Structures are given as structure tokens and as C-alpha cells.
Amino acid sequence: MASNLNLQQQNKYLEAQVKTASPIQLVCMLYDGAIKFANFALAGIKEKNIEKKTVNIVKTEKIINELRISLNFEKGGEISTNLDKLYDFMYTYLIDANANEDVAKLEHVIRILSMLRESWYAIANKQTAAPQSQQAPLETVKKPPQLQPANAPKANERLDLAC
Incomplete structure (x- = not known):
């Protein structure tokens, strides 16, 4: 019973965060979720837990699909096209990764998500630092700890998308 109450409180807190977040903060939250679920899926593969792997890969796919359908090709131009790809x-x-329990492909996705996440957090924090006319100031977007795998690329490392 106590854990159910705790879960309800967490859900209310998350709902409040989503309702008050800026569009950029929402994108950051989506990346956080995608990375979290991809890491859970990775653990599922390593633990040979098919249900854990599948459920979390599907959650990651749904988040990526949300990110994809939120792209604005008119305003985003080439950046939106590249993100879509x-x-x-x-x-x-x-x-x-789901069909073949391919750890390498899942880790590759986590690396890409992590790099994109860092870029969005930088944009959110830069926007927070810049003066905004007729808008309430955004809170500084803080990065949740430990969402990246140990082998995530460094900020200045280039990502090779070819496999």
C-alpha cells in the first residue's frame, strides 16, 4: 500500500513537471526517459530477461516516435531533416536490438540519445541565461545524474553512425 501511494505521488509530481515545462524542457524530459528505458532494456538483455528488454525497448521506441512527430520542418529546416533521419x-x-538481443546496437542508440540530450540541455540552459521578453524566466534545467552508460562519448568526441 505504501509503495502504491509513493507511485501516485511520483506520478502527480511528474504530471506537474510536464504541465509547467517549456517545450525545450519537455524535449529534455523525453530524452531522459528514452535513455533511462534504453538502459533498462540493455540490462534486460544482459540479464536474459526478455520481458524487461522488450517492454523497455518499446517504451524507447514510443519516445523516439514522439520526438519525431514533434519535429517542425518549416522552422527547423535542415536540422529537423537530420533529426528525422x-x-x-x-x-x-x-x-x-529487440529482435536479435543486439547489445551493440542498443548501446549505439544510447550514445546517440546521450549526445542529442546534451545538446538540448545546452540549448535549454543557454535560453535560461538569455533575457526573455514577456516570458517568465525558465528555471535552469538540471541534468539528472547517471543516465548515460559508462562508455558514453565525451562532449568533444565525434559519433560514427556507420555500422
Whole structure:
């Protein structure tokens, strides 16, 4: 009973965060969720827990799909086009990782998500630092700890998408 109450409190807190978040903060939250679930799926593969792997890969796929359908090609231009290609690439890799329990492909997706996440957090924090006219100031977006795998690329490391 206590854990059910705790879960309800967590859900209310998350709902409040989502309702008050800026669009950029929402994108950051989606990346956080995708990375979290991809890491759970990775643990599922390593533990040979098919249900854990499958449930969490599907959650990651759904988040990537949400990120993809939220792209604004009119305003985003080439950046939106490139993100669309990356999302398609990651979605395909997630399908392969799920079907073949491919750790390398899942880790590759986590690395891409982690790099994109860092970029969005930088944008959110830069926007927070810049003066905004007729808007309430955003709170600084803080990164949740330990969402990246130990082998995630460094900020200045280039990502090779070819496999």
C-alpha cells in the first residue's frame, strides 16, 4: 500500500513537471526517459530477461516516435531533416536490438540519445541565461545524474553512425 501511494505521488509530481515545462524542457524530459528505458532494456538483455528488454525497448521506441512527430520542418529546416533521419536510424536499430538481443546496437542508440540530450540541455540552459521578453524566466534545467552508460562519448568526441 505504501509503495502504491509513493507511485501516485511520483506520478502527480511528474504530471506537474510536464504541465509547467517549456517545450525545450519537455524535449529534455523525453530524452531522459528514452535513455533511462534504453538502459533498462540493455540490462534486460544482459540479464536474459526478455520481458524487461522488450517492454523497455518499446517504451524507447514510443519516445523516439514522439520526438519525431514533434519535429517542425518549416522552422527547423535542415536540422529537423537530420533529426528525422537520426530518429529513423535509432528506431531501426531498436527493432534490430529487440529482435536479435543486439547489445551493440542498443548501446549505439544510447550514445546517440546521450549526445542529442546534451545538446538540448545546452540549448535549454543557454535560453535560461538569455533575457526573455514577456516570458517568465525558465528555471535552469538540471541534468539528472547517471543516465548515460559508462562508455558514453565525451562532449568533444565525434559519433560514427556507420555500422
